[in-house]
Amino acid sequence: MTTANNSNSHTVNKTQDTPQKTCDKYGLHQSILPSDEGLYGEYGGKIEHPELARAMNEIEVGFRKIIKSDDFINEMQRLRETYVGRPSPIYHARRLSEQGGGAQIYFKREDLNHTGAHKINHCLGEVLLAKKLGKTKVIAETGAGQHGVALATAAALMGLECEIHMGVVDIKKEHPNVSRMKILGANIVPVSQGAGTLKEAVDSAFESYLGQVDSSLFAIGSALGPAPYPEMVSYFQSVVGHEAREQFLATTGKLPNKVVACVGGGSNAIGIFSGFLADECVELVGVEPAGEGLDTPNHAATMSKGVKGAIHGFKCYVLLDENGEPAPVHSIASGLDYPGVGPQHSLLKDKQLASYESVTDAECLDAFMTLSRLEGIIPALESAHAIAYAMKIAKTMSADDSILVNLSGRGDKDIDFVLSKVDL
Numbered sequence: 112m113t114t115a116n117n118s119n120s121h122t123v124n125k126t127q128d129t130p131q132k133t134c135d136k137y138g139l140h141q142s143i144l145p146s147d148e149g150l151y152g153e154y155g156g157k158i159e160h161p162e163l164a165r166a167m168n169e170i171e172v173g174f175r176k177i178i179k180s181d182d183f184i185n186e187m188q189r190l191r192e193t194y195v196g197r198p199s200p201i202y203h204a205r206r207l208s209e210q211g212g213g214a215q216i217y218f219k220r221e222d223l224n225h226t227g228a229h230k231i232n233h234c235l236g237e238v239l240l241a242k243k244l245g246k247t248k249v250i251a252e253t254g255a256g257q258h259g260v261a262l263a264t265a266a267a268l269m270g271l272e273c274e275i276h277m278g279v280v281d282i283k284k285e286h287p288n289v290s291r292m293k294i295l296g297a298n299i300v301p302v303s304q305g306a307g308t309l310k311e312a313v314d315s316a317f318e319s320y321l322g323q324v325d326s327s328l329f330a331i332g333s334a335l336g337p338a339p340y341p342e343m344v345s346y347f348q349s350v351v352g353h354e355a356r357e358q359f360l361a362t363t364g365k366l367p368n369k370v371v372a373c374v375g376g377g378s379n380a381i382g383i384f385s386g387f388l389a390d391e392c393v394e395l396v397g398v399e400p401a402g403e404g405l406d407t408p409n410h411a412a413t414m415s416k417g418v419k420g421a422i423h424g425f426k427c428y429v430l431l432d433e434n435g436e437p438a439p440v441h442s443i444a445s446g447l448d449y450p451g452v453g454p455q456h457s458l459l460k461d462k463q464l465a466s467y468e469s470v471t472d473a474e475c476l477d478a479f480m481t482l483s484r485l486e487g488i489i490p491a492l493e494s495a496h497a498i499a500y501a502m503k504i505a506k507t508m509s510a511d512d513s514i515l516v517n518l519s520g521r522g523d524k525d526i527d528f529v530l531s532k533v534d535l
């Protein structure tokens with residue numbers, strides 16, 4: 112094994128230390144920290160509604176204070192190790208790499224976390240914060256139910272009430288996750304307004320929260336929304352990137368040429384990117400859903416096809432319909448099916464600190480089956496987008512090069528759907 116000081120072009124060559132505002136070993140690179148107005152360049156921002164603004168401010172002040180307390184740091188550390196199962200391993204996918212005939216592909220195995228995805232990382236943080244602020248309840252929206260399950264898990268663990276707003280259409284579609292949330296003790300509020308999906312669930316959850324801001328905490332499911340959520344969620348997810356960088360160096364003696372992650376709202380991507388933002392030699396790539404194709408209306412490729420706009424109280428790239436409203440979007444991965452994206456990614460794109468590519472539903476299904484058959488790993492359809500892109504780009508690289516993919520979750524939830532689409 113080589114050390115971090117050999118002369119390979121992909122060894123660590125940064126002398127400047129990552130400036131961090133926080134004092135535990137995880138933290139956010141300055142390029143993705145907000146201004147006092149909660150802005151990342153022109154993106155993000157604070158909520159204007161006076162009562163919600165007061166509540167958000169309490170959360171922001173509480174968050175920034177608590178992440179500096181030994182008590183909180185030690186409790187998070189204990190739960191990460193003994194409850195989630197961190198650090199998640201880095202795995203060299205040898206058969207997948209060989210078959211591709213190019214770069215070596217590695218996975219950060221967030222699919223091995225308790226509850227099967229990366230979302231538990233920020234849900235634990237949000238619920239622990241709620242508890243330290245003296246709240247008795249967490250409130251959230253959920254689309255496919257992944258965020259709802261992770262939050263209900265953390266709430267059960269800490270003995271807090273959990274109220275999950277979910278569209279009636281999604282409740283029908285995502286039955287196993289609804290059952291999980293019920294078993295975990297969550298109260299599910301069905302939302303029948305409008306299309307009965309995620310957008311209406313967000314509005315309903317906010318409204319309910321407004322009536323009980325003093326006793327509850329709103330827990331957003333990705334690195335988006337008004338301040339302080341992008342900062343808070345990406346902070347809790349940054350454990351993924353910091354672990355990955357250390358592990359990758361320790362096993363290969365180098366840094367990866369590329370770090371690849373799927374982008375829905377952007378939490379798993381910002382989590383793994385945050386470990387590598389100070390490394391100019393590492394290329395960061397976010398992968399969006401091209402659905403049925405970027406030239407059709409049926410995709411959710413916010414960064415590739417969106418415009419600068421606003422959604423749910425913050426500014427970002429957004430897909431709009433002809434009336435200037437957030438557009439109905441499509442992806443076979445319901446966790447990527449959102450017309451907006453986190454403000455940090457919007458800024459990283461403009462500053463060219465990360466690039467954003469897209470893969471279609473068909474390419475995603477192909478990667479899902481290939482990984483299952485070659486490595487015995489069934490990935491989430493969301494994660495399969497990142498894998499599909501890695502498989503494609505690996506072919507253009509040499510066998511000495513490497514790609515690190517954030518394998519954000521496991522695919523148990525997707526097996527029935529995939530069987531209905533693939534002829535076996």
Ligand SMILES: *Cc1c(COP(=O)(O)O)cnc(C)c1O
Binds near residue numbers: 258334374375380
């Ligand atoms: C929710 C989810 C995503 C998408 O959300 P991000 O905030 O963009 O990470 C990706 N992968 C899995 C497994 C998910 O559950």
